[in-house]
Amino acid sequence: MTDLASPPPGAIRxxxxxxLRRRRLYGGLALLVFAAxxxxxxxxANDRNxxxxxxxLHRIGDYPAMVLSEAWEKRAQLPGKLLEYLPDxxxxxxxxxxATLTGAIAGxxxxxxxxxxxxxxxxxxxxxxxxxxxxxxIPEIVIALMLIFVLGGGPVxxxxxxxxxxxxxxxxxxxxVAENADQKPVxxxxxxxxxxxxxxxxxxxxxxxxxxxxxxxxxxxxxxxxSAILGFVGAGGIGYELKNAMAxxxxxFGDAAAIFLLLFGAIVLFDQLSGHLxxxxxxxxxx
Amino acid sequence: xxxxxxxxLRASAGRLFRRKQLAGFGLLAGVILYLAYAxxxxxIAGLMGRARWDNAVVxxxxxxxxxxxxxxQHRSGDIEIAIEGERRGTxxxxxxxxxxxxxxxxxxxxxxxxxxxxxxxxxxxxDIPGHGTARMALQGRSxxxxxxxxxxxxxxxSAKRVMITLPGARVTMTPARTEIFRYFFGWDxxxxxxxxxxxxxxxxxxxxxxxxxxxxxxxxxAAHDWWTNxxxxxxxxxxxxxxxxxxxxxxxxxxxxxxxxLAFLAARNFTPVWLLRxxxxxxxxxxxxxxxxxxxIVLARAFGPGPLTGALAILVTDTGTFGKVFSEALENIxxxxxxxIRSTGANAVQRARFGxxxxxxxxxxxxxxxxxxxxxxxxxxxxxxxxxxIGLLLTQAMQTQKDWEEVSYYILLIVLMVMAxxxxxxxxxxxxxxxxxxx
Numbered sequence: 038m039t040d041l042a043s044p045p046p047g048a049i050r051x052x053x054x055x056x057l058r059r060r061r062l063y064g065g066l067a068l069l070v071f072a073a074x075x076x077x078x079x080x081x082a083n084d085r086n087x088x089x090x091x092x093x094l095h096r097i098g099d100y101p102a103m104v105l106s107e108a109w110e111k112r113a114q115l116p117g118k119l120l121e122y123l124p125d126x127x128x129x130x131x132x133x134x135x136a137t138l139t140g141a142i143a144g145x146x147x148x149x150x151x152x153x154x155x156x157x158x159x160x161x162x163x164x165x166x167x168x169x170x171x172x173x174x175i176p177e178i179v180i181a182l183m184l185i186f187v188l189g190g191g192p193v194x195x196x197x198x199x200x201x202x203x204x205x206x207x208x209x210x211x212x213x214v215a216e217n218a219d220q221k222p223v224x225x226x227x228x229x230x231x232x233x234x235x236x237x238x239x240x241x242x243x244x245x246x247x248x249x250x251x252x253x254x255x256x257x258x259x260x261x262x263x264s265a266i267l268g269f270v271g272a273g274g275i276g277y278e279l280k281n282a283m284a285x286x287x288x289x290f291g292d293a294a295a296i297f298l299l300l301f302g303a304i305v306l307f308d309q310l311s312g313h314l315x316x317x318x319x320x321x322x323x324x
Numbered sequence: 325x326x327x328x329x330x331x332x333l334r335a336s337a338g339r340l341f342r343r344k345q346l347a348g349f350g351l352l353a354g355v356i357l358y359l360a361y362a363x364x365x366x367x368i369a370g371l372m373g374r375a376r377w378d379n380a381v382v383x384x385x386x387x388x389x390x391x392x393x394x395x396x397q398h399r400s401g402d403i404e405i406a407i408e409g410e411r412r413g414t415x416x417x418x419x420x421x422x423x424x425x426x427x428x429x430x431x432x433x434x435x436x437x438x439x440x441x442x443x444x445x446x447x448x449x450x451d452i453p454g455h456g457t458a459r460m461a462l463q464g465r466s467x468x469x470x471x472x473x474x475x476x477x478x479x480x481x482s483a484k485r486v487m488i489t490l491p492g493a494r495v496t497m498t499p500a501r502t503e504i505f506r507y508f509f510g511w512d513x514x515x516x517x518x519x520x521x522x523x524x525x526x527x528x529x530x531x532x533x534x535x536x537x538x539x540x541x542x543x544x545x546a547a548h549d550w551w552t553n554x555x556x557x558x559x560x561x562x563x564x565x566x567x568x569x570x571x572x573x574x575x576x577x578x579x580x581x582x583x584x585x586l587a588f589l590a591a592r593n594f595t596p597v598w599l600l601r602x603x604x605x606x607x608x609x610x611x612x613x614x615x616x617x618x619x620x621i622v623l624a625r626a627f628g629p630g631p632l633t634g635a636l637a638i639l640v641t642d643t644g645t646f647g648k649v650f651s652e653a654l655e656n657i658x659x660x661x662x663x664x665i666r667s668t669g670a671n672a673v674q675r676a677r678f679g680x681x682x683x684x685x686x687x688x689x690x691x692x693x694x695x696x697x698x699x700x701x702x703x704x705x706x707x708x709x710x711x712x713x714i715g716l717l718l719t720q721a722m723q724t725q726k727d728w729e730e731v732s733y734y735i736l737l738i739v740l741m742v743m744a745x746x747x748x749x750x751x752x753x754x755x756x757x758x759x760x761x762x763x
Contacts, residue, residue, distance in 0.1 A: 075574065075577060078570055078574045078635075079632070079635075081570060081631075082571070082574060082631040082632040083632050085630055085631050085712075086627055086628060087627070088626070088628030088630075089627075090627065090632060093626040093627035094626070096625070096626040097626040100621075100626065131362055131365060131366070134358070134362075135359065135362045138355060138359070139359075170743060170746070173742075174701075174738075174739045174742040174743045174746065175738075175742075176701045176705055176715075176738060177701075178708055178715065178719075179718065179738060182719065183722070183731075186379055186383065186722065187377070187380040187383065188371060188374070189371070189374050189375065189376070191371060192366045193366055196362075262615050262617070265615065265617055266616070266709070269617060269709055270708060276617065279617075297618060300617075301614060301618075305609060308609070308612065308613065
């Protein structure tokens with residue numbers, strides 16, 4: 038009896054090797070194209086830059102060295118400077134916190150309006166999703182600059198700008214989490230006649246709250262950085278002071294160093310803190 | 325017996341509920357209190373007083389409309405017609421758009437049925453529907469006007485300045501000049517400037533009509549004139565968008581390439597030496613802590629403004645982030661696959677290539693592509709700080725505080741660019757990872 042179904046082992050091996058060779062060829066080609074793109078990209082970027090990479094490479098340490106040496110000479114003043122700029126750091130953190138808070142609230146609302154299967158108006162789900170896409174796509178700096186034109190410099194334009202973006206970003210993540218939530222509590226609540234708001238608040242929110250909180254903490258960490266950057270373009274806080282100290286140049290590098298230190302310390306602190314809290318939150322839901 | 329139990333249970337459940345309710349309300353009160361504190365700290369009340377709502381009106385109306393200026397100098401009697409008052413948008417002497425009739429008396433159609441006539445002797449007459457004729461004349465150094473018994477509130481008149489605001493138009497007269505502004509929907513000169521022969525021709529005419537400029541083919545000529553448009557700078561804008569995407573691309577993938585080998589050093593299962601692992605991790609923390617803002621400043625000092633600086637700033641910052649993410653992914657890989665490879669006598673590099681990378685690549689690519697989209701936004705911001713790409717164009721246009729239509733054009737382009745990158749990275753992620761898990 039001849040076995041027609043299975044070809045001789047040699048053929049399997051050959052076809053496997055041919056397949057493997059083809060895959061390696063494609064993989065190699067893709068890698069080659071990628072490498073060529075990277076090299077050409079760096080070439081182009083280098084050509085369009087004001088100063089070339091090789092010319093600047095030896096100067097890379099100059100500026101930090103200049104700032105640090107002046108700061109070292111004035112090290113006696115450093116504690117005073119740190120205290121002097123602490124309120125600005127607090128303002129930056131406040132901007133981030135208020136923006137995260139309001140953005141998370143708006144994001145939660147948007148998320149619940151756009152959960153497939155649970156949204157109150159199923160037909161409007163794509164609308165809310167596109168709205169979140171647009172909110173996410175507008176860079177914070179765009180909204181901030183426009184609001185600075187209308188409202189003048191200060192923390193409020195930064196808060197609004199960051200909150201918009203946060204609402205879009207968190208809304209998307211929240212709705213993904215909520216879509217994977219267990220439907221049984223919702224059905225149970227529906228069976229006793231709960232309204233949509235009650236079903237969401239009592240059936241879905243308790244399940245997803247740890248994840249929501251974890252994402253919001255991560256967002257807060259990102260927003261601290263964003264708020265420092267927006268300060269640099271005129272929206273209050275420590276970024277603004279940093280820009281002033283830098284524009285002044287030598288003579289105020291002591292201030293610049295103090296601001297660097299404060300900003301660095303705050304970012305590292307919140308990075309570690311939110312990482313720790315998030316780990317606890319996620320492990321808490323697993324247990 | 326059971327009755328007591330249920331009563332106990334009931335009581336404890338009630339306590340739990342009350343505690344949760346209290347905690348809920350406490351949280352809410354905390355949030356409200358904090359927001360109230362922030363409102364005071366940010367001086368919301370003072371802000372409302374300082375806000376320039378007129379700026380907001382200018383911004384809102386300028387984004388979707390443009391105005392054409394018609395200006396008469398009283399001393400010389402010269403008439404100048406210019407779109408947005410710009411030099412490049414000025415009509416050559418003796419030419420005018422069809423809603424202006426030149427001659428001894430210049431007649432300007434103001435839309436909505438209103439007409440203005442610039443009569444000889446520095447007299448201006450307006451026919452306004454529902455009001456009649458308004459007439460103003462320059463006598464010596466002051467303006468005399470006839471606006472009816474009671475001048476309506478849209479006319480503000482004094483001897484030195486008369487301003488008449490109509491729907492879609494505005495007329496001002498001062499001793500030096502008479503100015504008429506008429507507003508139009510849309511963006512002025514977006515396709516062609518006035519010096520282009522294609523100005524005022526529709527797409528059908530350009531595509532299918534007879535040759536407009538005898539020297540060139542219609543499509544090539546129109547494309548060239550559009551590309552080199554001196555008001556909108558389409559060529560520079562396209563380059564700026566390209567620079568921004570380039571910054572994001574180089575920064576993201578450069579960081580991924582730099583972070584991958586470092587991540588092995590920071591992963592517990594690949595680097596048992598505690599000291600080395602800790603040192604690499606602290607380096608990652610330091611890089612992330614310094615933040616892209618400060619990296620941008622430092623790098624801009626060394627390399628000057630431009631896309632390379634932006635790309636390097638993203639590269640450095642994301643090396644820290646990727647290093648952390650990748651090393652966590654490395655710690656979570658399945659050790660059995662590596663052991664299997666080891667049992668065939670593979671060395672460390674071979675184990676990494678065939679045992680680790682296949683598990684890591686989907687996670688890694690997903691992260692990298694996700695960052696590509698968010699870095700497109702970062703590149704816009706970094707460009708605004710360090711000078712490069714579309715971010716720079718945007719801040720420049722905003723600083724002039726008059727080209728709001730350009731600002732809205734750039735914003736539109738930025739949003740489209742980010743959404744396109746989002747879509748692209750989502751597609752690539754779905755393809756690469758879908759294929760990876762199917763295999």
